[in-house]
Amino acid sequence: MASVLSGTGLGQPASAEGGWSTPLARKLAWFAELTPDDLKIVDDLHATTRAVRRNRDIVSEGRQYEMMFVLSEGSAVRYRILRDGRRQVLNILLPGDFVGFPGCFFENALYAVTALTNAVVSPVPFSVLLGLFERHPRLAATIFWSFACEAAIYAEHLVDVGRRSALERVAHFLLELLNRLRIVGLADEKSYRMPLTQELIADALGLSVPHVSRTLRQLREDRLVTIEEQRVVINDIEGLSALADFEQGYLGRFRIPASPEGAG
Amino acid sequence: MASVLSGTGLGQPASAEGGWSTPLARKLAWFAELTPDDLKIVDDLHATTRAVRRNRDIVSEGRQYEMMFVLSEGSAVRYRILRDGRRQVLNILLPGDFVGFPGCFFENALYAVTALTNAVVSPVPFSVLLGLFERHPRLAATIFWSFACEAAIYAEHLVDVGRRSALERVAHFLLELLNRLRIVGLADEKSYRMPLTQELIADALGLSVPHVSRTLRQLREDRLVTIEEQRVVINDIEGLSALADFEQGYLGRFRIPASPEGAG
């Protein structure tokens, strides 16, 4: 599990500050309490790794997969392109995220996922996932519950694009990224390195590149954020949250039953 | 499981045409092959039912739940309202859909789900769901996989709202509804009863009510659809699909491993 990143990607400074050894473990521990035993199993999911170079597909649309992948280093985007070239970015994938949900669950993968930086992923066969349910139901539940979080992120993006103005959208986007990066230890209190170009932000938020640029400028002029080089600093989290109507509940903790009961 | 619908809702003519006894069984059988044994278990999930009157919440935002619900009769909407009153409809729930994904998986339910018609739901405790994994892994996998379909529907809506014009959005919406209703036996070859008002369509597609009205008129004038009373007839499925860039793969079949293997 040595880092093969070339420096431009999101590394993994996580374990340095007393966290877990892998971003997935860190993320799952944020969602629900897990036993040290469970966390060990999570880390074992990273036993085999695969390096993916920047701009290469981790998952390709239309292909068939018997597995998912956990992203352990770097970042990626899931997207769909319409016939005439318009592109919608569905989600940004950060370390600890599962590549392959929901697309790979279908007979032919629905969406492509492309690495934004040199990245490292670990394959997780579906059969392993199902095996977890028999042996470690609570851990397996937490993993499947985390798919609900993924869906909730989609839902929030839907609110963004459907009912928020460009200014609100960008504000919400910056806050979501801050929170998600913090969960896996890749952002400090209020700043992080922006993993996306403005073109990708535009395609994620349903805006045009020029308007993203103007909107970011306005947020800067309003002293809500500072952006220099690729570093984003949220100067006024309260103010930005109010502007965006940001509720962080969808990145929060799960309700999971203590143990499964008989059924069927 | 007697029908308590008052006539305005979506009934369940399904079993009449040789299908299964419940819409959930019908839907899961569409996604993957299931044994008669599995289907029996699915039907048993409907053992207890609860009637919900039109305009009442099935699930309320912020409350805590130890269960989900399966919608067996009627229709509902999942939505989120911003502080200033703007509303985004996240999804339309039809018979066979799970109420409670993804909102109820969190400590405090993220979204409200309101019945559009008098409806019937069956509670499904989380513990029962987890119990299924130990005893009927393939069935449980199919159910959890169906959550991936739910997420994929969100993703498609994101493409709608982010990158499609109003005309394309409405076209795509009408086609998705046709396909989803057909899966549970509530639409014939190319027509169905529209379960939504134009106000709800507008809030689902990120449009204004007047513009939805204008857009529907245009689709009518272009002879692509016919709408009379509440009956929608898709006159030209090919043409409408081409206009909307509609790919039905996200409502299609799953790839599920034959059986779980050892892990951990």
Place this chain on the structure above:
DNA sequence: CGGTACATTGAAGGGGCTCAATCCACGTGG
């Protein structure tokens, strides 16, 4: 030094919104 990728800024146009009026079906009560 030229090429590429990305960010920025300006000008002009349009798609969809807002606001408002009208219409229709339906139910309810006098």
Place this chain on the structure above:
DNA sequence: CCACGTGGATTGAGCCCCTTCAATGTACCG
């Protein structure tokens, strides 16, 4: 039987947010 209220659909006029098109700037890199 009609008056009235309500929820929903329709249509029009004006406007604005954001897009499109285009030019410019800038950092990086072969």
